[in-house]
Amino acid sequence: MSMQHRTQRTSEVPTFSPATVSGRRKKSRISRLCQAGFALGALAGTFGIAQAGPTVSTALTPALQPASLPAADAAFVDDLEKRTFNWFWETGNPKNGLVPDRAPLPNGAASIASVGFGLTAYGIGVERHYITRQQAVDRTLTTLRFLASLPQNDHVSGAAGYKGFFYHFLDPNTGLRVADWSELSSVDTALLMGGVLFSQSYFDHDTPQEKEIRDVADKLYRRIDWTWMKAHGPWLSMGWMPPHTFLPSDWKGYNEGLIIYLQALGSPTHPLPAETWKAWTATYENQWGDFQGHKLLNFAPMFGHQYSESWIDFRGVQDAWDRAHNVDYFQNGREAAYAQRAYAQANPGDWKDYGPNIWGLTACDGPGDAQQVYDGKKRHYLAYSARGAGRDYILDDGTIAPTAVGGSIAFAPEIALPALKEMRARYGDRIYNKYGFLDAFNPSFADQKSYWVDGQQLGIDQGPILLMLENWRSGLVWNTMKKNAYLRTGLERAGFEGGWMRTKTATSKSVGQSL
Structure with a gap:
């Protein structure tokens, strides 16, 4: 499962200089537990399990609309969105466009997934008048030119990627692979391409710079050899390590891998066979079922419901699996948010402050590998981990991640905004600074400040907050991506129908010319 990638970003992220790299990321065994099919009981002894209640019918349409917000709520939403945008704009390297994995962290690595969210953020910034269109053009073009100029080869060092894919973590100055622990990542490349394709469709003016944005974006997407990443059968590998080793795990089971397969199916140069999508969805069945009274396709951490959905509007758009189960991926994300909230209300672990408005489990930072007594019980706490609650597993040490809620606001604003x-x-300014919410907090873990x-x-946690806020408010990211012919081709080849796909959307200029 996909936690392998998320859990490499621990709170003990190594720092580096251009000359030396020290330390390695700890790797969680969560992904192995998931692929081995461990039931909820595998983690029950330490973290507790909520009992499933009767199935609850959740309305298909979010009840809270941005236009109906009271002035104070609208001001809060404005403030959160602008602060979160500023994280990408101000922490990104203006000389090459690379965005850090996390900040503040002196000498920290850049993350290609953060770059993908950042590229998307710049269009949001234009529409919200945080920056001018010319500022966004300049930063976007700087980023795309730099990415296109970086060496791609199978050497252990001295490259940024291979076969069109990029290494997960890059030196923020040189753009080269940061160290030998950084894998060539299929999912992080796909998240980067989310921003690249957004840029291609958003910058549609007939100017030399915007035409170059479209052309360079096209080059970056078309050169990815998706077929090469299919190492172990019909599924894509999670990644590769030079000089010739694919990671043992493939993209199976419902998770954020949706966006990878759709991009691979939409490729005009190295497309996967159309039947790949059926092979992918055939691995879903063990995740379908009731949790906390909600029937859904389970994936315990909320990020798995948010990454693909940040760029793709799945409302009313269904593949064959969806049609057979009377659901779509948007509604599934909505059910997941409600199920997580219900889990917090049930609070089987008796964690402090959990309730209807304090909830949200996903992969995030944590207090560290430590034990403390809380509420008369000896508790074990974790560092960066793939926290979550679902039918597939529960991992909960009392750590709340605001991105789990903020990234769900387009699904269920009536519970996310409160x-x-x-x-x-x-919690006030302890968890909210000039860039919005800090990554995580744990009211049950005592430290010097209580x-x-x-x-x-973290870029991968700030991104869903920003993109889903804007999708809820205006639909900007979703509507822009509907114009991208590569994405539409991927959806069509995967068998998606209905919703906005009933209408032929005008494609962005370079894409239409390239197909």
Whole structure:
């Protein structure tokens, strides 16, 4: 499963200089547990399991609309979105466009997934008048030119990628693979391409710079050899290590891999066979079922419901698997948010503050590998881990991640917005700084200031907050991506029908010319 990639970003992220790299990321065994099919009981002894209640019918349409917000709520949403945008704009390297994995972290690595979210952020910044269109053009073009100029080869060092894919973590100055622990990542390349394809479709003016954006974006996408990454059968590998070793895990089971397969199916140069999608969805069945009274395709951490959906509007759009189960991926994300909230209300682990407006489990930073007594019980706490609650597994040490809620606001604003407001009001500036919410906090873990709060923000957690806020408010990212012919081709080859796909959307200029 996909946790292998998320859990490499521990709170003990090594720092580096251009000349030396020290330390290695700890790797969680969560992904192996998932692929081995461990039941909920595998983690029950330490973290507790909520009992499933009767199935609850969740309305298909979010009840809260941005236009109906009271002035104070609208001001809060404005403030959160602008602060979160500023994280990408101000922490990104203006000389080459690379965005850090996390900040603040002196000498920290850049993350290609952060770059993908950042490229998308710049269009949002234009529409919200945070920056000018010319500023966004300049930063986007700088980023795309730099990515296209970086060496691609199978050498252990001295390259940024291979076969069109990029290494997960890059030196923020040179753009080269940061160290030998960084894998060539299929999912992080796909998240990067989410931003690349957004840029291709958003910058549609007939100017030399915007035409170059479209052309360079086209080059970056078309050169990815998706067929090469299919190492172990019909599924894509999670990644590769030079000089010739594919990671043992493939993209199976429902998770954020949706966007990888759709991009691979939409490729005009190295497309996967159309039947790949059926092979992918055939691995879903063990995840389908009831959790906390909600029937859904389970994936315990919320990020698995948010990454693909940040760029793709799945409302009313269904593949064959969806049609057979009377669901779509948007509604599934909505059910997942409600199920997580219900889990927090049930609070089987008796963690502090959990309730209807304090909830949200996903992969995030944590207090560290430690034990403390809380509420009369000896508790084990974790560092960066793929926390989550679902039918597939539960991993919960009392750590709340605001991105789990903020990245769900387009799915279920009527429960997400009150939760964000409550976190802001209850914990104040300890968890909310000039860039919005810090990555995570744990009211049950005592430290010098009474409870633990992270000191950093992560690009892969800031991104869903920003993109899904804007999708809820205006649909900007979704509507822009509907114009991208590569994405539409991927959806069509995967068998998606309905919703906005009933209408032929005008494609962005370079894409239409390239197909």
